Amino acid sequence: MVLETDLAANMTSDVAISPAISHSSQVRLKKEGKNLMLLLPDETDSKGELSWSETWQELKHRLKSREQFWHNGGSVSLVAKDRLLDSRQLHTIAETLKEVELILATVCTNRRQTAVAAATAGYSVEQNKPGEASLNSEAKNPNTSELMAEPLYLRNTIRSGVEVRHPGTIIICGDLNPGGSAIADGDLFVWGRLRGVAHAGSAGNRKSRIMALQMEFTQLRIADQVARAPKVRPESFQPETAFISNKGISLARSDSFGKTYAFSVDGNYWQETNSIKNPKY
Structure with a gap:
């Protein structure tokens, strides 16, 4: 069973929305069996430091505004796709997940710089070719x-x-x-x-x-x-x-x-x- 939630789809009228958070959020949490994946939007969708700031705020809002469907202490696989993340941003994501008792365990990325930053920080890494966004996506x-x-x-x-x-x-x-x-x-x-x-x-x-x-x-x-x-x-x-x-x-x-x-x-x-x-x- 695949369970996928989307921030915009799950918002109700009585939930206060930060002005910096887009109603068409692209930050998603996806559960496949026992695996919990955090999917970030493509970097090509929006540019600049503001894009990272919005993404971070969307993540925080998504994790805290709705009833959780995960187990405390669960591991998360971050699917970053072509988004370039440095060690500081990875640490920020890990700390945000930690606030809701989730653990960042794996980083899946198309970018070598992100893969190096993740491995250096001690996370498991899967680097894909451009166009491959999911873990273990296809046989080659x-x-x-x-x-x-x-x-x-x-x-x-x-x-x-x-x-x-x-x-x-x-x-x-x-x-x-x-x-x-x-x-x-x-x-x-x-x-x-x-x-x-x-x-x-x-x-x-x-x-x-x-x-x-x-x-x-x-x-x-x-x-x-x-x-x-x-x-x-x-x-x-x-x-x-x-x-x-x-x-x-x-x-x-x-x-x-x-x-x-x-x-x-x-x-x-x-x-x-x-x-x-x-x-x-």
Whole structure:
């Protein structure tokens, strides 16, 4: 069951309306099952700082003027679409939700700047391509890598409980902690310790790779392949690349991967280009 409420549709004559709030409000709360989504209007509909001020006031009015249909302490997914939000605005939204005992958990956006601000603030992130406004909106064609979004660069550690999704390559300058996850349609690079869940090629691209300076993963996924952490941890670490071989997900030294492996279009996996075998892998 989908329950959607609209501010203008729910106003009654005995409710005082702030002069700054438009009767044709575009701020919406949408409930799908147990999920509560907060949908903001497109930035193209109105411009400037006043637009953000109106949006904030509409949100406050919507949350406080009507009988709530959510559970206290519930998580909210913010669907920002193409609206550009900075860390200050995200904090304001989170504090406004907190006043009615709701928790901002996920930010879904088409804008890389908003995605970076949200991830830096510790929220789960799903970045969509322009035109995709909902969470997990559509299945994607695994053979359309040329249509992937520009890489998403994050200069912070992905903490436990945080999930970052991006329809392209993700580059993390920091750690991916246990309990955290990064999901990319393209490659996934962690310039730090990879100790959480990493999923590259999430739309089905088997050519995608996962690279980390230190592989201590909980789980690796590339396209439809899955690898779990070994029971015995290595005594030392070095930069490694995970990829799909004819045996599933394999690991190789990052410094020699490009010289040793090439992607086979016929086999749809990476294979060695010479006969040199490294017994470690």
